[in-house]
Amino acid sequence: xxxxxxxxxxxxxxxxxxxAAVLVADGCAGGAVESETSADRAPRxxxxxxxxxxxxxxxxxxxxxxxxxxxxxxEGRVVxxxxxxxxxxxxxxxxxxxxxSISLPGLTAIDVRKGLRPDPLPGxxxxxxxAGPVQTGSYGQDQIHALEFHAAASGR
Numbered sequence: 001x002x003x004x005x006x007x008x009x010x011x012x013x014x015x016x017x018x019x020a021a022v023l024v025a026d027g028c029a030g031g032a033v034e035s036e037t038s039a040d041r042a043p044r045x046x047x048x049x050x051x052x053x054x055x056x057x058x059x060x061x062x063x064x065x066x067x068x069x070x071x072x073x074x075e076g077r078v079v080x081x082x083x084x085x086x087x088x089x090x091x092x093x094x095x096x097x098x099x100x101s102i103s104l105p106g107l108t109a110i111d112v113r114k115g116l117r118p119d120p121l122p123g124x125x126x127x128x129x130x131a132g133p134v135q136t137g138s139y140g141q142d143q144i145h146a147l148e149f150h151a152a153a154s155g156r
Contacts, residue, residue, distance in 0.1 A: 057127055057152050058127075058152060059075060059127045059128060059129045059150050059151065059152040060129065060150040061073070061075065061129050061150075062074075062075070062129040062130050062131035062146075062148040062149065062150055063131055063148065064131045064132070064147075065147065068132070068133055068147065069133065070133045070134050071131060071132060071133050071134075071147075072100060072102060072131070072132070072133075072134050072144055073100075073129070073130070073131045074096060074098045074100045074102065074108045074110065074129065074130055074131075074144060075096075075098060075127070075128070075129040075130075076096035076097045076098030076099075076100075076108065076127070076128070077096060077097050077125055077126065077127055077128075078094050078095070078096055078122050078123065078124050078125060078126045078127075078128055079095050079096065079097050079107070079124060080093075080094065080095035080124070081093070081094055081121060081122070081123060081124060082094075083121055087138070089113075089114065090113075090114030090117070091111055091112055091113045091114055091117070092112045092117050092121055093109060093110065093111055093112070093143075094109070094110045094112065094122070094128060094130075095107055095108070095109050095110075096108050096110065096128060096130075102134060102142050102143065102144060103141045103142055103143055104141075108143070108144060109137060109141055109142075109143035109144070110128075110130045110132075110143060110144045110146050110149070111135075111137065111143050111144065111145050111146060112130070112146045112149050113145075113146070116146055116147075116148075116149050118149070118151050122151040122152075126151055126152060127151070127152040128149065128150065128151045128152070129148075129149070129150045130144050130146040130148065130149045130150075131144070131146065131147060131148045132144045132145045132146045132147040132148065133145055133147075
């Protein structure tokens with residue numbers, strides 16, 4: 001299956017999960033709904049000291065070298081990982097949800113060469129950044145050929 005088709009399948013799967021989450025949150029998932037009293041529906045006030053919020057996850061920003069023409073930068077959450085490249089050259093491919101929309105609306109594919117691959121590889125949901133020239137991938141998609149790649153530290 002080609003990367004372009006895989007990207008479309010990932011987009012469809014993510015969309016389906018988001019729609020399901022909205023339906024469940026709205027109580028339209030078809031399950032039984034228990035009655036709740038007005039006290040159950042009353043908003044709860046949480047004082048600032050009552051909970052600790054986790055630190056915001058950050059990733060080192062990637063930057064384009066000034067001498068590289070057609071360079072683009074992206075930062076986003078990984079929605080797809082191709083850890084084993086079919087052509088055997090050892091690179092990895094990632095698709096991230098981002099605002100750059102280089103490959104598809106809301107998505108950018110990143111080609112990370114063998115020497116730049118992090119160990120361990122980031123997984124779905126991890127925050128990454130990349131910078132490099134936009135090139136055409138083997139399936140005709142626009143993608144970033146990473147010259148710089150960073151991943152936020154994950155709990156894995």
